[in-house]
Amino acid sequence: VPVDDVEHLRVQMAELQAELDIARGAVKRAERDAGAARAELVEVKVQLARARQEHEAAIAGRRRGRRKTS
Amino acid sequence: VTPARSPRFSVLTTVFNPEIEHLRACVASVAEQTWTDYEHIVVDDGSNPEVGVAIANMSHERLRSWRHEDRRGIVGAAQTALSMATGEFVVLLDHDDVLVAHALERVADHLLSHPGCEVVYSDHDLLRADDRCTEPFFKPDFSPERLRQQNYITHLVVASRQAVESVGGFRSGFDGSQDHDLLLRLSERVPFDHIREVLYHWRQSDSSVSTSPSNKLFAFDHGLRAVAEHCQRVGIHASVEEGAQFGCYRIRRLTSPATMDVVIRASGREGRVWASPRRFADIARSSIAGGSAPGQVTLRESLDVKMAVNDVRADIVLFADERSEMIDEQSLMVMVALLDDPGVAAVGPMLLSSDGTVRSAGLTTHGWPADILRGWAGDHPGPGYALLVEREVSAVRTAVIACRAADASLVADAVAASAAEPTRAVMVDAALGAALRSGGRRMLWTPHASWYWFDDTPVRAGDDMHLDDPYYNPNLVPGRGDWLERPGLAGASPYFVDEGGVRRYA
Numbered sequence: 218v219p220v221d222d223v224e225h226l227r228v229q230m231a232e233l234q235a236e237l238d239i240a241r242g243a244v245k246r247a248e249r250d251a252g253a254a255r256a257e258l259v260e261v262k263v264q265l266a267r268a269r270q271e272h273e274a275a276i277a278g279r280r281r282g283r284r285k286t287s
Numbered sequence: 288v289t290p291a292r293s294p295r296f297s298v299l300t301t302v303f304n305p306e307i308e309h310l311r312a313c314v315a316s317v318a319e320q321t322w323t324d325y326e327h328i329v330v331d332d333g334s335n336p337e338v339g340v341a342i343a344n345m346s347h348e349r350l351r352s353w354r355h356e357d358r359r360g361i362v363g364a365a366q367t368a369l370s371m372a373t374g375e376f377v378v379l380l381d382h383d384d385v386l387v388a389h390a391l392e393r394v395a396d397h398l399l400s401h402p403g404c405e406v407v408y409s410d411h412d413l414l415r416a417d418d419r420c421t422e423p424f425f426k427p428d429f430s431p432e433r434l435r436q437q438n439y440i441t442h443l444v445v446a447s448r449q450a451v452e453s454v455g456g457f458r459s460g461f462d463g464s465q466d467h468d469l470l471l472r473l474s475e476r477v478p479f480d481h482i483r484e485v486l487y488h489w490r491q492s493d494s495s496v497s498t499s500p501s502n503k504l505f506a507f508d509h510g511l512r513a514v515a516e517h518c519q520r521v522g523i524h525a526s527v528e529e530g531a532q533f534g535c536y537r538i539r540r541l542t543s544p545a546t547m548d549v550v551i552r553a554s555g556r557e558g559r560v561w562a563s564p565r566r567f568a569d570i571a572r573s574s575i576a577g578g579s580a581p582g583q584v585t586l587r588e589s590l591d592v593k594m595a596v597n598d599v600r601a602d603i604v605l606f607a608d609e610r611s612e613m614i615d616e617q618s619l620m621v622m623v624a625l626l627d628d629p630g631v632a633a634v635g636p637m638l639l640s641s642d643g644t645v646r647s648a649g650l651t652t653h654g655w656p657a658d659i660l661r662g663w664a665g666d667h668p669g670p671g672y673a674l675l676v677e678r679e680v681s682a683v684r685t686a687v688i689a690c691r692a693a694d695a696s697l698v699a700d701a702v703a704a705s706a707a708e709p710t711r712a713v714m715v716d717a718a719l720g721a722a723l724r725s726g727g728r729r730m731l732w733t734p735h736a737s738w739y740w741f742d743d744t745p746v747r748a749g750d751d752m753h754l755d756d757p758y759y760n761p762n763l764v765p766g767r768g769d770w771l772e773r774p775g776l777a778g779a780s781p782y783f784v785d786e787g788g789v790r791r792y793a
Contacts, residue, residue, distance in 0.1 A: 245641075252642025256664035259644075263769050267777045274775035 294398050296325040296391055297372035297448065301364035302382040303332045307341045309383035309490060314345045317380070322391035325378075326351055330368045333358035362465050365457040372448055379444045379466060383490040385414060386443070390486035394445050397482055405447040406470075406479040408440045409486035410762070420488055423776060424671055425760035429479040432731055433678035435514055435523075436536045438467035439671060443487035446473060461513055463506025468513035475521055483761055507533055514538070523628075532668055535675050537735070540624035546601035547623065548585045548692075550699070552592045552706055553609050592706075596699040604695040606702050608686040610741040614639070618736035622689040625677070625731050632728035633690040633698070633720075635683025636736035637674075639665045646740045648673070649680035649732035652754035654765020656682070656717035657746075659732075661768060670770035677733040681756045682720020685712070686740045690723075697722060709744045717754065 298317050302310060317327045331339055331354040342352050353367060369377065376398070380386060387393075390409070398404055412423035426439055433439050444466070454472040461468040473479070507529065514536045515527040525540040589595035592606065603623055613619075622634045638646040643665045647658035659680070660669055668675050685702045701719040705712035720730050755761075764771045 248642045252640065252644045253664060255642065256644045256662060256667070259662035259769075260664075260667075263771055266771055270772075270774040271777045 293324050294376050294395050295374040296322070296376050296378050296394075296445070297374035298325055298327045298378040298380050298386075298391075299330075299365065299368040299372065300327065300380045300382050301330045301332055301361060301368055302334060302338065302342075303358065303361075303364070304334045304338060305382045307338070310338075310341070311345060312385055313380065313382055314347075314350065316385040316388070318347050318349070319388050320386065320391045321389045322395050323349075324395075325349060325391055326372075326374060328353070328368045328371050329382075330364045330371075331355065332360070332364035361462045362457045362459050365465060369448075369451065369456050375448060376445050377448050377451055379442070379446075380487075381442070381489075384442065385488040385490070387486045387488070390443060393482060393484065393486055394443075397480065398445075401480060404480045405450045405477045406473050407445050407482060408479060409443045409482040409484055410760070411442045411487040411489050412485050414488040414490040416491065420485075423485050423762070423772060425483070425485075425762045425770070425772065425776075426481065426671075427679065427759065428481040428483075428757040429474075430679045430758060431474055432729070433676055434470060434474055435517065435538060436530065436676040436678075437534060437672055438464075438470065438510070440470055440479070441466070442489055444470070450477060461509045464510035464513050467510055468517075471513060471517040472520075475517070504533070510534070511536060530672075531675050532672055535672050538677070540621075540627065542620060542624040543627055545603050545623050545626075546585075547603045547605055547619065547689075548587060548599045548601040548695075549605045549607060550587045550589070550592055550595045550599070550695075550702075551607050551609055552702055553590060592699045592702045593696070596695045599692055599695055602692060603689055604692055604698070605689045606685060606687070606698055607738075608740060608742070611638075611687050612739040612741075614737040614739060615735070618738065619689075621733055621736040625733060626689060626691060630728055631731055632694060632723035632726075633683065633688055634731045634733060634736075635680070635688050636732075636738050637665070637734045638684060638686060638738055638740040640743070641739055641741055645674070646742065647684045647686075648734070648768075649678075649730075650682040650684065650713065650717055650720060651756050651759040651768045652681045652717045652720070653756040653759040653761070653763065655754070656713045657766055657768040658684070658713070659768035663769070673770070674734055677731055677735065679729050679758050680720070680732045681724070681730065681754070681758055682717045683730055683732055684740070685716050685719060686742065687738045694723060709742075710746065712744065713746050721754070 300313065314327065314329070317325070327350045329342055329350060329352045331342060331352065333355045339354055346352070351371060353371060355364065355367065359367070376394075378391070378394075394407055394409075397407055408426070410423060410425050412420045415421050427433065430439065450473060451469065454469070454476060456469070457465045458468055511527055511529065518525050518527060518538060523538065523540060525538045528537045528539065530537045585601060587595045587598060596604070603626055605619065605622070618636055622636065625631055625634045635649060637648055640646045645660045645663045645665055645667075647661060648669070649659045650656050651659055660667075660674060663669065663674070685698060685705055688698060690698050698719065701715050704715045724730055762773055762776050764773055
């Protein structure tokens with residue numbers, strides 16, 4: 218293919234651009250998936266911190282009387 | 288209302304074929320109050336006869352009951368209860384819920400030490416079927432923007448009877464959302480006080496909104512109308528729609544014509560930005576021009592934001608970090624519309640990281656500044672639906688912030704200071720929030736404007752500012768924005784130790 222074939226270069230450019238867009242989209246999707254996993258981890262960490270605190274509070278007898286019996 | 292002496296309470300409860308055991312627990316929790324200057328009014332709204340017998344058997348000296356032979360609905364029963372009240376303050380108590388033993392005493396103390404207070408609310412938690420308390424909801428102090436979009440107050444509410452009657456009491460046609468409607472009308476008249484303590488146990492039951500929203504769908508239709516009428520009364524030009532969750536409402540404000548200058552601090556460094564600032568400018572122009580406010584957007588890119596601000600001619604200034612990218616094209620409209628309220632100093636959007644997690648949903652200054660819910664999923668509703676509703680915050684990140692031109696210089700100083708020392712940016716932003724709110728104005732955060740912010744700067748540890756945050760809660764762990772409760776306050780523990788010292792699991 219002659220290097221000065223402008224039309225051909227344009228087509229090539231468009232194809233490469235499309236490929237790049239697909240690759241970028243894939244990167245975004247992968248990043249999203251990783252984000253979803255990270256977010257789940259963050260939430261679980263909060264729940265874990267909550268459970269640990271309550272466990273320690275219960276052991277130390279610091280909990281207020283919050284069990285209703287009436 | 289200034290209680291010159293001990294306040295007298297009228298606790299109002301309406302019932303219709305309740306679980307007798309639940310009603311008994313409710314009545315007992317009032318009878319056991321450490322504060323004794325009260326009456327408990329129970330209105331039976333045409334329940335089966337055995338309910339009347341049960342109520343008669345529960346009677347104690349401070350309980351007054353009334354029975355409707357024909358059912359009049361929640362509002363009709365509440366109106367009857369209110370008409371029977373003789374106390375200075377009314378206390379709203381649902382028939383299956385339970386007051387903490389010192390609830391009235393705590394409220395009385397507050398009223399005596401805060402003369403002029405007319406409405407006060409407390410935190411609450413949920414009462415499980417096994418009679419253990421769980422999921423405490425530690426609320427912000429009075430947050431009028433949030434109240435418009437969600438009845439975050441719910442229980443416990445104590446209001447001066449005079450105030451309740453002066454706004455028309457409970458209104459027919461709002462059954463199921465009559466409390467939200469009443470709170471909105473009261474909020475138009477007086478600010479509310481907040482007792483930052485759980486004084487109310489809200490029973491989780493199958494028919495409760497707290498566990499089964501579909502059972503009370505009609506309540507949200509009435510809620511929509513209550514919010515729409517409230518907006519009309521306070522001069523907010525908007526349409527009101529159902530929010531993303533039951534009980535949340537979306538207020539779409541129509542803005543007045545406004546011009547906007549967008550100031551982008553441009554360092555010239557290679558940023559990790561998906562779209563160029565030029566494209567951002569195009570979006571900005573089209574979103575303003577395509578909205579209901581015929582405005583004009585001028586883009587100013589400069590390394591020196593302080594200098595750029597000197598050229599500002601518009602009504603509104605939006606500062607945007609060069610490492611940010613607008614997601615929703617309505618974002619500018621949403622932020623401009625919120626600034627229509629002269630009581631609002633600045634507005635910040637939902638900031639997301641490139642992975643779709645929350646980068647900042649506002650700032651809390653409880654203990655020391657922290658991004659609210661950083662790292663949580665961007666589509667998570669958040670604790671107490673904090674990620675679904677527009678709400679007051681102590682501060683927002685200056686990465687993307689909209690303010691009026693009069694405040695632009697102050698904000699530009701903060702933007703410049705944050706850029707100069709990124710690890711201290713969170714402190715600078717918190718200080719800006721305090722400065723902007725010092726005149727009594729409010730800072731708002733909105734989930735309906737969203738941006739990516741490509742920033743992962745770690746916050747420098749050790750900056751302990753010990754600021755109070757009226758829009759967070761002292762019962763939560765300081766320095767975090769994730770609503771983690773302080774030790775011992777998270778509700779049901781994994782087990783409890785009975786009288787015999789035996790470890791038992793709930």
